[in-house]
Amino acid sequence: MGVTRVLQVFTVMNRGGAESMIMNYYRKIDKNKIQFDFLVHRKERGAFDDEIESLGGKIYRFDPINPFFPKQYYQALRTFFKEHTEYSIIHSHLNTFSPFPLKIAKEFDIPCRIAHAHIAINEVNLGSFFNPKEGIKETLKKLVKFQLKKKIKRDPSHFFSCGEKAGKWLFGDIPFTMMNNAVDTRDFAYDTLVEKRYKEKFGLQDELVIGHIGRFVSQKNHSFLLQIFAALLKENPNSSLVLIGDGPLRSSLEKEAKNLGIYHKVHFLGVRTDIPQLCQMMDVFVFPSFYEGLPVTLIEAQSAGLKVLASDTITTEVCLTDDIQFLSITDTPNVWVDKILAGASSNKANNVEVITNKGYDILKNTEVFQDFYLKQVNK
Secondary structure (H helix, E strand, C coil): CCCEEEEEECCCCCCCHHHHHHHHHHHHCCCCCEEEEEEECCCCCCCCHHHHHHCCCCEEECCCCCCCCCHHHHHHHHHHHHHCCCCCEEEECCHHHCHHHHHHHHHCCCCEEEEEECCECCCCCHHHHHCCCCHHHHHHHHHHHHHHHHHCCCCCCEEEECCHHHHHHHHCCCCCEECCCCECHHHHCCCHHHHHHHHHHCCCCCCEEEEEECCCCHHHCHHHHHHHHHHHHHHCCCEEEEEECCCCCHHHHHHHHHHCCCHHHEEEEECCCCHHHHHHHCCEEEECCCCECCCHHHHHHHHCCCEEEEECCCCHHHCCCCCEEEECCCCCHHHHHHHHHHHHCCCCCCCHHHHHHCCCEHHHHHHHHHHHHHHHHCC
16 A cells, blocks of 8 residues: 555644644654645745655645635635545644535545644624724634634534644534644753753843744734733843744734833744744743634643743643643733743743653654544545
């Protein structure tokens, strides 16, 4: 039997949580048995594209899905499946947009059609439109997602989720399989020498380093993070904020940092490949998202022994160690600052064994899902 090619469906292969998760699996999977190809919905290259191609994966580029007028997308996808008959497994990571590719996959009798849940969105009410932290645009996007998820049950053959909360949000009462957002814990194991080297590299030897990893999009609530950091600087001027990632809101957040008078203490590092080492130089990881699924970044941060402060909108399933606390995004920045200062005084721990025992190490998880894929082909 030849190599089984699995078509992974994403928006674009940038360094988001779902994308980082699937790349963790891709690096470890036996490519003599299984190969991943990627169908993406952006014409530009993504941050992981070079690595995907170096690992033998193919990347197919489509235009973005228009959920209100999907006819053109359906036509393009029908043409694709007529030309590419090698796929018996389609694994969609588009959350509420998964019905679009899986509808056509079902039409072409592709037997294994996986819808994978990666987010859980809080309910929208009238007050959401007037919430200055979220705004009308974000609330309207949520409303569209709530409508689209009603179609999710129709076309998948299998339902996967990163966690219980995300799975129940997207799939309701349909049973689903957990595919853990596993990481290579050995890469993130706390190392004092790496911490020292990276703090020296960025001139942060004597600084309290607050870290965040995530795209610059409204979901991540960077604006509130900047307010928290501005309040922290009043308490501890020897503090720095390290922001890893990129996205459409970067320029506006840079402007906001300047308006708050904190820009000189905020390090916008962009998209990086040395995430494990950057985590080492952080002291506290702050993650005030409006909503998430089960964030890979919080698994990574705990693996690195960091103290983590996360918004209480995020599922407590991500709590794998004693190093994470949950706070409300309705709390004042000063409440978060108090917790940051308390966490900064604690020593970092080597959490590799703890994370592994909780089932989030990549090696064992890869074996499980490699077996799953192969069983689908051998049915």
